[in-house]
Amino acid sequence: MASVNHSALTPLKTKLAHAFAKALRLRVQNNTKQKQITKKDPKSNKNTKISSYFPTFLAKLFASISTVKAAYAQLQSAQSPYDADEIQSSDQTIVSELKTISELKNRYYANQALDDTTSSLLSSEIQELNSLLITYRITTKKLDSQLKLKDSEITFLKEKLAEADNDLLETRLLSTQGSGLSPTQFIEYFRQARKSTRSFVYLLMKEMEFAGWDLELAADSIQPGIKSNHICYAFESFVYREMFDGFNYPNFSIQTEHKSKSKSKSKCSGSSFCRDKYLRLMRPRMEKSIFGNLDQRSLVSGSGDYFPETPFLSAFGEMAKHIWQLHCLASSFSNEVSIFQVCRKSRFSEVYMESLNDEALMVSPDAVVRVAFTVVPGFRIGKTVLQCQVYLQ
Secondary structure, three states: OOOOOHHHHHHHHHHHHHHHHHHHHHHHHHHHHHHHHHHHHHHHHHHHHHHHHHHHHHHHHHHHHHHHHHHHHHHHHOOOOOOHHHHHHHHHHHHHHHHHHHHHHHHHHOOOOOOOOHHHHHHHHHHHHHHHHHHHHHHHHHHHHHHHHHHHHHHHHHHHHHHHHHHHHHHHHHHHHHHOOOHHHHHHHHHHHHHHHHHHHHHHHHHHHHOOOOHHHHHHHHOOOOOHHHHHHHHHHHHHHHHOOOOOOOOOOOOOOOHHHHHHOOOOOHHHHHHHHHHHHOOHHHHHHHHOOOHHHHHHHHOOOOOOOOHHHHHHHHHHHHHHHHHHHHHHOOOOEEEEOOOOOOEOOOOOEEEOOHHHHHOOOOOOOEEEEEEEOEEEEOOEEEOEEEEEO
16 A cells, blocks of 8 residues: 655645635625625615605695695785684694694604505695695785785875975976066977977877878868878877967866866866866777777876876876966966967968978969968967967968
């Protein structure tokens, strides 16, 4: 029997030891990883479970919050005017929804599943939308109330402003009367009146054109034979004639259907002057044809001590205000101020008249030039003459 070689067995034992040690290390590592995975599994399962009903959870949460907000808005709204039933109902709703929110929180931390069906989700969304609708309605009601309050404040301030304007005008007239009025001051007021009148006539023509009026036909009905590029003068003559009618009367009285009102009031105010002149200038048929209704007329008729403000009425009010101020100034002169206009076919005179269509003067030096119609009236202040503006034939 051959003897065993110990030197040959030693390396073999060493290799086996290394192999067993490596296998043991791998097994220990695998067991450790398995334990770690086992420890993480509950949390992973919880996250998976939460994510499955999370949309429903959020929907219920937002629905409850919206309901609380709506109930709180109702609670505030019921304070004024006081409504005990509404306050009690809102309070109960708030308490109930706060309990629901608390229950949702507890179920979330306890990892208790919610009813995540489609109907439950839709029900929560409907509840949220209904609550938002209630909130918006209450907000709208509150804003409407604030708007009415602001409107009443605006009306009050307009009345105060009208009083202040009248007081200021009276103070100016008294101060100028004490220091002595001059025609130059009257000319300046008259210039402002002409400027505001031209702006109103331009706006009136624009409204008529927009309403489908034939402006040339309308101008020809006012002043027959006028040229198409001069139709604005026809409309100006119509407005001036209506607005300055009664200028020589102490209270600028209206000699038409409002005569009874003038008798009842010996003193005419600026606001009543604006109202009466508008109702006379803008006849019902004319206004309805331009605007399609009589809303502007209703506003003016129902106005008190202030004149309504719409773009059209503001332009008219600006014109009427300057004409009224001109009348008040005229009544303050020591010398009598009189208004005049030229009759049709009168001979043109540069002393009393200013031509608006100078081309008519260039026909022939020897020709007699006649007046077709007066556009802007003229004034006499003592010996001073303010020329009227005329359209020549």
